Amino acid sequence: MSEVKYSKEHEWIKVEGDVGTIGITQHATEMLGDIVFVELPDVGSSVEKDGNAGVVESTKAASDVYTPISGEVMENNQSIVDDPGKINSDPENEAWFFKLKIKDSSELDSLMNKEEYDKFAKESGN
């Protein structure tokens, strides 16, 4: 069984066993506008919870991507590097950013569930 959790930085993480798949939310893409460039963390690199894990750029500006959970990057999604427009069309599915081996699953407790995130996104408006 998998579960999806959300961060205040508008990332989602789908957890399957000790593997997390991470991307940015639909709400994030709506704020960013058309995404035209993405930079992903290298496979084999370690990322720390709330630390930098890539960049997305829209026609307007560059924004950092943060990882909601610490771990080692196992795979990154080259298809969004080649076609960043996919992030706008299917951000919470096909356009995942990277997969990592979760270092400490207790970090998941600080994240929001879908209902909490939707409320957060609506209220924060950013």
Added chain:
Amino acid sequence: MEIKKTSLNKLHQDHKAKFVEFAGYEMPIQYNTGIIEEHKFTRSNSGIFDVSHMGQLFIYGDDNLTNDLEKIFPLDLKNLKLNSSKYSFLMNDKAGVYDDLIITKLEEGFLIILNAACKHNDFKILSSLLKDKYKMILDDQRSLIAIQGPKSVEILNKILKSVANLNFMSGNWFTYRDQKLYVTRSGYTGEDGFEISISNELAEGFTKELLDNGAKLIGLGARDTLRLEAGLCLYGHELSTETTPIEANLKWAISKERLSNGGFIGSDNVINQIKDGAKKIRVGIKPEGRLIAREKTKIYNSNEQKIGEVTSGTYGPSVNGPIAMGFVDQEFSKKETKILLEVRGKKYPANICGLPFYKKSYVKGAN
């Protein structure tokens, strides 16, 4: 200071605009389809831009005014035909640019279109240079609407008969609902198009007619990607008081007739830079791959010595890749010179290239 709104503000809201503050105005950056769609629609069809934040300065006067303006602008205004427009600059003594502008000869004087962020300062400078001898009106009772793209002529001609007869960089008065509009065939997208000066009270109704005829509202976001693809300068980026028109590679805008004798503000430095060459010069930059180099990105030569900075950079939807403009030392300004761009602490390869990135399709007019 309270944020100002243009006459089309409600229409922007109705079309689901996302707003930004720009030069003290609440302006639409994009609508719900997004910058890329808006950009492509303008290139293939017809886009409407609310540019009412820009300054519309009317200066009234006769030949004395023409003489006095020639002491300011590097233009041959005596030979400027009625209703013809020229691109020019308001410069300081050292040829640094206070603003870039379009000046049009009218029967009663001149109309000068100014950048929103500069217009009040320009007004002060010009009033002082002209010693308050002439009536000058920075008209905030008029809106300015641009319609740009290949279908614009057909759409506008349905509303303003014979507008299709205008030549590029010329204008005329038209009548709309018993009021006079001033229309020029010009723009800022690299496409054929028009700019319409219209009273605030008629602006919304007029724009709705353009929409009913198939044009779409386009935000400032796409205006920026369109102008950058067309290789056009944006004040505050490519132009400032620290940059001369020669450095900005805009020598073409300075009348040949004025270069021999000078006598306009900044002429000494302009003439010297033409003779000796400017140290830095504006160039087009094409990053390799998909990397976007934004404003202030540092530029290096292949030996990793700093040679300049990016002034505008984005993704060009019609060229489907990253594009930028910037200033580099003259010796590195040749096309296809290999350079490096420092983005987020790493250096990436790029090439100096010609401008524009996207080939212009200006129309000379029906005659």
